Every structure is written in C-alpha cells, then in structure tokens.
Amino acid sequence: MAVILDGKKLKEKILAQLKQKVEKLCAKPTLAVILAGDNPASKIYVNNKKKTAQNLGINSVVFEYPENVTEKEIIEKIDELNNNKSTTAILVQLPLPRGISAKNVIEKIAPEKDVDGFTPYNFGKLFSGEVPIVYPCTPKGILLLLDEYTIEIEGKHVVIVGRSNIVGRPLSQMMLNRNATVTVCHSRTKNLAEITKTADILVSAAGKNIIEEKMLKSGCVVVDVGIFKDENGKTRGDVDFENVSKIASYISPVPGGVGAMTIASLMLNTVELFEKQ
Numbered sequence: 001m002a003v004i005l006d007g008k009k010l011k012e013k014i015l016a017q018l019k020q021k022v023e024k025l026c027a028k029p030t031l032a033v034i035l036a037g038d039n040p041a042s043k044i045y046v047n048n049k050k051k052t053a054q055n056l057g058i059n060s061v062v063f064e065y066p067e068n069v070t071e072k073e074i075i076e077k078i079d080e081l082n083n084n085k086s087t088t089a090i091l092v093q094l095p096l097p098r099g100i101s102a103k104n105v106i107e108k109i110a111p112e113k114d115v116d117g118f119t120p121y122n123f124g125k126l127f128s129g130e131v132p133i134v135y136p137c138t139p140k141g142i143l144l145l146l147d148e149y150t151i152e153i154e155g156k157h158v159v160i161v162g163r164s165n166i167v168g169r170p171l172s173q174m175m176l177n178r179n180a181t182v183t184v185c186h187s188r189t190k191n192l193a194e195i196t197k198t199a200d201i202l203v204s205a206a207g208k209n210i211i212e213e214k215m216l217k218s219g220c221v222v223v224d225v226g227i228f229k230d231e232n233g234k235t236r237g238d239v240d241f242e243n244v245s246k247i248a249s250y251i252s253p254v255p256g257g258v259g260a261m262t263i264a265s266l267m268l269n270t271v272e273l274f275e276k277q
C-alpha cells in the first residue's frame with residue numbers, strides 16, 4: 001500500500017513554525033484579498049485563508065464586490081492597495097465574474113505584493129529559469145510535500161496532467177528547475193495512458209476523475225491536485241484513490257493533500273513578501 005502524502009499534517013507543522021516567526025516580526029504582515037462575485041466555493045476559500053492568516057497573527061482584509069462589479073473598480077482597488085504601505089500582500093480570488101479579465105487585473109498587482117506569484121514579472125522570472133519573488137502557491141505546496149517525504153525529483157520523469165496557469169504551467173517550470181524530465185498533458189493529448197504509464201511522478205490537475213490504476217506503473221508517486229464533488233456530493237480528486245493506492249509508492253489524498261499545502265504556501269508567501277519589503 002502506498003504511503004500517504006499527508007498535506008494536512010505538514011500544513012500544521014509549517015503553520016506552527018510560521019506562527020512563532022510572525023510573533024517575532026517587527027510589524028504584522030497584511031494580506032488583502034479581493035473577492036468579486038457570488039461563487040460559493042470562492043467565499044469558502046477566502047474565509048479559510050482569512051481565518052488561517054488571523055490564527056498566525058497576520059492581518060487579513062477582504063474586499064468584497066458584487067457580481068456586477070467592473071474591471072475598472074477592481075483595478076482602482078489594486079492601485080490603492082499597491083500604494084498602501086501597510087498592505088504587504090495582495091491576492092485576487094479567481095475566478096472573477098464574467099466579463100472581467102483575470103489577466104488585466106492580475107498584471108496590475110505590484111510584483112513585490114503578488115502573493116500568488118502570478119504577475120508577468122514573477123511568471124517571467126520563473127519561466128526564464130530565474131528566481132521569482134515568490135512561487136505560485138499550489139506548485140510550491142506540491143514540492144514542499146514531495147520534499148517532506150524526501151522523494152527524489154532530479155532525473156525523474158514527471159508527468160503533469162493539466163496546463164493551467166495556476167498549476168500545470170508553473171509546476172512544469174519548477175520541476176524543470178529541479179532537473180526533472182517533464183511532460184505536460186492536456187485535453188488534446190493523444191494516448192494519455194501511454195504517457196502516464198512512463199511517469200515516475202504523476203501530478204494530476206484536470207478536475208475530472210481520469211486517473212486509473214491501469215494508467216500507472218507500479219511504484220510511481222501520485223499527486224492529486226483535482227478537487228470536486230462526485231455525483232453523490234462526495235469530495236474527491238482526479239485519481240481513483242482506492243485502487244491506485246494499491247500500486248503507487250506514495251499518494252496524496254483529497255482532501256488533506258495538495259489543498260492543505262496550498263494554504264500553507266500562501267501563508268509562507270505572505271510572510272516572505274513582508275520580509276522582502
């Protein structure tokens with residue numbers, strides 16, 4: 001049976017260390033979150049982020065906007081936060097309401113306050129093999145989790161399913177920087193199973209239940225990023241956990257895996273930005 005990559009446990013460990021660090025800082029970091037629209041999942045995520053930050057002694061301010069907010073209003077708020085000295089980190093909760101371009105909004109965030117590492121400056125640094133001010137939270141959390149279990153990355157074939165800007169794309173670069181051989185798959189990939197069969201480390205971020213035991217080689221490491229509700233309303237990931245855990249060497253659960261690590265990374269990034277300002 002596979003060893004469980006316990007994101008929840010590692011998150012608690014990271015947050016406990018961070019809390020002690022925050023206590024010793026000369027001032028409190030402030031994380032500003034922009035939440036626009038009525039997406040119920042976004043509201044839950046933002047609430048969790050706010051509570052976690054406050055538990056660590058980090059200030060967290062949420063700016064809420066209705067579904068019909070304009071791009072201009074959000075950009076004006078970002079300008080204001082960029083110029084506000086006491087705001088040290090800015091996060092725009094995605095997705096934004098229909099008609100608002102996430103790209104236009106995110107590129108307005110000052111790179112030194114870009115807690116998600118999504119601005120063109122930070123992405124550009126990452127994609128040119130340099131060090132961004134901070135790394136995007138979900139890929140950073142995945143690497144922290146693999147490192148905690150001393151899973152070797154260098155020289156391994158890492159197959160990533162999904163090429164979104166928040167997971168697959170930045171993770172591919174971070175894995176490349178760690179000297180992995182990286183293959184990125186997506187919805188137009190032909191013969192997905194033939195490729196996943198060659199993975200030493202498989203990371204799936206499709207948001208669909210697509211990864212089955214027969215698509216993997218025995219002993220591979222499986223990281224499940226996907227999180228959604230199945231037809232019975234049960235939270236699950238992309239991977240058939242029950243059967244895949246019989247052949248994998250390590251596997252991350254959903255929930256309690258990558259999701260927990262994403263929150264931990266966000267808090268780490270909030271403190272890192274504060275320290276760099």
Ligand code: NAP
Nearest residue numbers: 138162163164167186187205206207225226227258259262
């Ligand atoms: P997204 O933007 O919808 O991207 C999904 C990716 O999966 C796309 O690149 C898509 O290909 C690919 N894909 C879809 N169906 C596929 C298939 N049948 N075979 C191969 N590739 C397929 O989603 P996202 O924002 O990256 O999120 C993905 C999942 O991860 C969601 O369940 C989300 O909730 C979860 N997530 C979790 C965390 C966390 O902290 N746990 C963080 C972020 C996301 P195309 O590019 O060709 O469309």
